[in-house]
Amino acid sequence: MPAPTASADLMATLVSLCKRRGFVFQASEIYGGMGNTYDYGPLGVELKRRVKDAWWRAMVTTRADVVGLDSAILQHPKTWETSGHVAGFTDPLVDCKTCKARFRADKLEEMQCPQKPSRTPLENKCDLTAPRAFNLMFKTHVGAAEDSASIAYLRPETAQGIFLNFKNVLESARLKPPFGIAQIGKSFRNEITPGNFVFRMREFEQAEMEFFVPPAENEQWYAYWRERRLAWYLEHGIRREKLRVREHEKDELAHYSTATCDVEYEYPFGWGELEGIACRTDFDLKRHSEASGVRLEYFDPETKEHYTPFVIEPAGGIDRMALTFLIDAYAEEVVEGETRVVLRLHPRIAPITVGVLPLVKKDGMPEKAHELEAELRELGFTTFYDEKAAIGRRYRRLDEVGTPWCVTIDGDTLKDGTVTVRERDSMQQQRVPMREVANRLLAAQRDWGKGG
Amino acid sequence: MPAPTASADLMATLVSLCKRRGFVFQASEIYGGMGNTYDYGPLGVELKRRVKDAWWRAMVTTRADVVGLDSAILQHPKTWETSGHVAGFTDPLVDCKTCKARFRADKLEEMQCPQKPSRTPLENKCDLTAPRAFNLMFKTHVGAAEDSASIAYLRPETAQGIFLNFKNVLESARLKPPFGIAQIGKSFRNEITPGNFVFRMREFEQAEMEFFVPPAENEQWYAYWRERRLAWYLEHGIRREKLRVREHEKDELAHYSTATCDVEYEYPFGWGELEGIACRTDFDLKRHSEASGVRLEYFDPETKEHYTPFVIEPAGGIDRMALTFLIDAYAEEVVEGETRVVLRLHPRIAPITVGVLPLVKKDGMPEKAHELEAELRELGFTTFYDEKAAIGRRYRRLDEVGTPWCVTIDGDTLKDGTVTVRERDSMQQQRVPMREVANRLLAAQRDWGKGG
Numbered sequence: 001m002p003a004p005t006a007s008a009d010l011m012a013t014l015v016s017l018c019k020r021r022g023f024v025f026q027a028s029e030i031y032g033g034m035g036n037t038y039d040y041g042p043l044g045v046e047l048k049r050r051v052k053d054a055w056w057r058a059m060v061t062t063r064a065d066v067v068g069l070d071s072a073i074l075q076h077p078k079t080w081e082t083s084g085h086v087a088g089f090t091d092p093l094v095d096c097k098t099c100k101a102r103f104r105a106d107k108l109e110e111m112q113c114p115q116k117p118s119r120t121p122l123e124n125k126c127d128l129t130a131p132r133a134f135n136l137m138f139k140t141h142v143g144a145a146e147d148s149a150s151i152a153y154l155r156p157e158t159a160q161g162i163f164l165n166f167k168n169v170l171e172s173a174r175l176k177p178p179f180g181i182a183q184i185g186k187s188f189r190n191e192i193t194p195g196n197f198v199f200r201m202r203e204f205e206q207a208e209m210e211f212f213v214p215p216a217e218n219e220q221w222y223a224y225w226r227e228r229r230l231a232w233y234l235e236h237g238i239r240r241e242k243l244r245v246r247e248h249e250k251d252e253l254a255h256y257s258t259a260t261c262d263v264e265y266e267y268p269f270g271w272g273e274l275e276g277i278a279c280r281t282d283f284d285l286k287r288h289s290e291a292s293g294v295r296l297e298y299f300d301p302e303t304k305e306h307y308t309p310f311v312i313e314p315a316g317g318i319d320r321m322a323l324t325f326l327i328d329a330y331a332e333e334v335v336e337g338e339t340r341v342v343l344r345l346h347p348r349i350a351p352i353t354v355g356v357l358p359l360v361k362k363d364g365m366p367e368k369a370h371e372l373e374a375e376l377r378e379l380g381f382t383t384f385y386d387e388k389a390a391i392g393r394r395y396r397r398l399d400e401v402g403t404p405w406c407v408t409i410d411g412d413t414l415k416d417g418t419v420t421v422r423e424r425d426s427m428q429q430q431r432v433p434m435r436e437v438a439n440r441l442l443a444a445q446r447d448w449g450k451g452g
Numbered sequence: 453m454p455a456p457t458a459s460a461d462l463m464a465t466l467v468s469l470c471k472r473r474g475f476v477f478q479a480s481e482i483y484g485g486m487g488n489t490y491d492y493g494p495l496g497v498e499l500k501r502r503v504k505d506a507w508w509r510a511m512v513t514t515r516a517d518v519v520g521l522d523s524a525i526l527q528h529p530k531t532w533e534t535s536g537h538v539a540g541f542t543d544p545l546v547d548c549k550t551c552k553a554r555f556r557a558d559k560l561e562e563m564q565c566p567q568k569p570s571r572t573p574l575e576n577k578c579d580l581t582a583p584r585a586f587n588l589m590f591k592t593h594v595g596a597a598e599d600s601a602s603i604a605y606l607r608p609e610t611a612q613g614i615f616l617n618f619k620n621v622l623e624s625a626r627l628k629p630p631f632g633i634a635q636i637g638k639s640f641r642n643e644i645t646p647g648n649f650v651f652r653m654r655e656f657e658q659a660e661m662e663f664f665v666p667p668a669e670n671e672q673w674y675a676y677w678r679e680r681r682l683a684w685y686l687e688h689g690i691r692r693e694k695l696r697v698r699e700h701e702k703d704e705l706a707h708y709s710t711a712t713c714d715v716e717y718e719y720p721f722g723w724g725e726l727e728g729i730a731c732r733t734d735f736d737l738k739r740h741s742e743a744s745g746v747r748l749e750y751f752d753p754e755t756k757e758h759y760t761p762f763v764i765e766p767a768g769g770i771d772r773m774a775l776t777f778l779i780d781a782y783a784e785e786v787v788e789g790e791t792r793v794v795l796r797l798h799p800r801i802a803p804i805t806v807g808v809l810p811l812v813k814k815d816g817m818p819e820k821a822h823e824l825e826a827e828l829r830e831l832g833f834t835t836f837y838d839e840k841a842a843i844g845r846r847y848r849r850l851d852e853v854g855t856p857w858c859v860t861i862d863g864d865t866l867k868d869g870t871v872t873v874r875e876r877d878s879m880q881q882q883r884v885p886m887r888e889v890a891n892r893l894l895a896a897q898r899d900w901g902k903g904g
Contacts, residue, residue: 030616072655
């Protein structure tokens, strides 16, 4: 299998593919765009759905020890005072007294003067103020009055919604540690620095899980989740050599954390955080307990003791996961003298699993194709029907968006009931009875990547 | 089948059930709550996922003429100037000069003076100002400066994100009218009036589809979607007699709309809108086209003409759908001298499809149960494993959250490989070979509600 393109242009190529094929568009593009904000098109929304489903399946549905939650974006402002976000979730910013522009004080060497031609860094003439703390939470007002009593924040993380509901979930779902509460949902950060496409956005979708454990089991569960989360990416097709786990140094850790690591991926712009796994100890539950006066503890009926569980938190971004799957899957190769672009996405991640193609749009072939489509959809496959253009061109269009299989219905199908199944990566074609296609693809999906 | 409870207390009963069993909690409850805002617990998040999946399946996955989209909550502010929301998306409010409270001017008779005991309406002593328009959009600031140039709004509807992307979707997905673009996502409205639980919230999840048609086909597609959306509720188990379609009178219509109707449900608090189907004509595309200078039209290669499609919009709220399914499903009945609470949810909507219950937690029964669970999950069923308490009590707990089937593994299972399958509504039990359970339940789900 040829190595994917590793050029510095990969990001530009991918952004262009994403727009052309309907994965990702710039938000409000017709109005000149909205900074660091993107919309997902028809294929992008299916890709994201598949990433979310794969995460939810691994983290919630197939586990007896984890339940789901969906808490609101707008929570009581005390939430963010208690969590420390109101006081501490800040970037240091400086103003230029000459041009009134604002810059990140800790990234001045990357900043650019807006009064100078493109790519000119800040100069001595720029008259900068001392840095001041700029809070990254979006602020709004709830209710009819715009006073300080009505302030609300768009959540900067989904995790706090889980801590607030600890007691309600514990009691309604009859759980005992170790157990987890998982959530997928939008978070918002008023980032000043640009973002490498959907890698860092102001509005993004998080997938977080808080795993509550007896304090003595903290280390073993941290090791467990670090291994498990890395394995999840491997199981869904990310190349091993592009992944690494980096343990944080002691001076990098939040004051309450005993250990934290990042699962990192080697992006075209360098190694970057794909997901973090953090030991948050009992910090959050204790803080919310003190601030609210509501006891957020577990009562162990065997020891007859109340205790505050420790927390292990695997937390990633769905948008960043989707981007990583796209980058990792992108490949160009020369086939019969022409360049073939192919996304080698895992079948559980690919936005379309099966292309269903009647060779010509007559002689009953479209009808047979629709029949097969209905059967495959019933089993959870996403199908795409295409009857336009030459068959080779249709294959290429489906390769480019990562479709693992194409099934072609032709004249022989009507005579002997067989169809051609084409596999994306090997481009091998096989003649198969149409009634066996569904089972073969189910098996192929289950065994994907296991053959080597 | 006995009629469900129709008492005025049904809402209170349901709110209590929702909290106790982990469907819905008040947001920020430990901090005294956040008005009109709710969090979904472990069962609620699965219910919502099922409602969203059922909608997406019917509106996108199984249709060749509709594609999906996921646009950002924060769009360029020109979006909302052009759509008319900045100028016109308002409620009339009055202030009381005595107590400084604010009220909806058009609902004064329902309002209550905050200085008077509960349930006291406004009096002559209340000194009210003239009404002024209060915009329902949440406002925030993007970027480092808090000036008018940085204002952004949380979207009050997902529809505009679809119109902004019309051209990008049309070109990338190679579509031609009639075709639809569908979206599920959060919207925000700064409502002043209270909401009947999750019926009307400040933060809610919409499911909207804009169906673009040649202008001459406007009426036929309006009729089609009105019928189709009503049918969707019936197919998912809502009782026919609780639904009606109400056509808007001419004076109710938005100035650009040629026809609009509501699918209404008879809630415990009266008939209310469940979903709206609106003819929006070419209003939105034309407005955005004029404001942005980008042509939002379709070029018909056969007639060689550009035209602006007309739009039919079926738009509902996922939270309201979920609430409606719960209300419609709730029933109490006397069984063997005891009251049984049961949610008669459709298997495609129920948060748990199959309860898997080893009679006792020994003799290899738990292992058999986990084996069956794994098989059922592979086929898309949501399973719940329960080995605690007497079997009758376990059935009741699963009835109360709407689980259509329970499978019990007992001593005979280990001898002859059979299990007991219990059906929720009839409470009938049948002895079935364990290897046949999956196929039987798939068939029962497919045929659900068709027998009568």
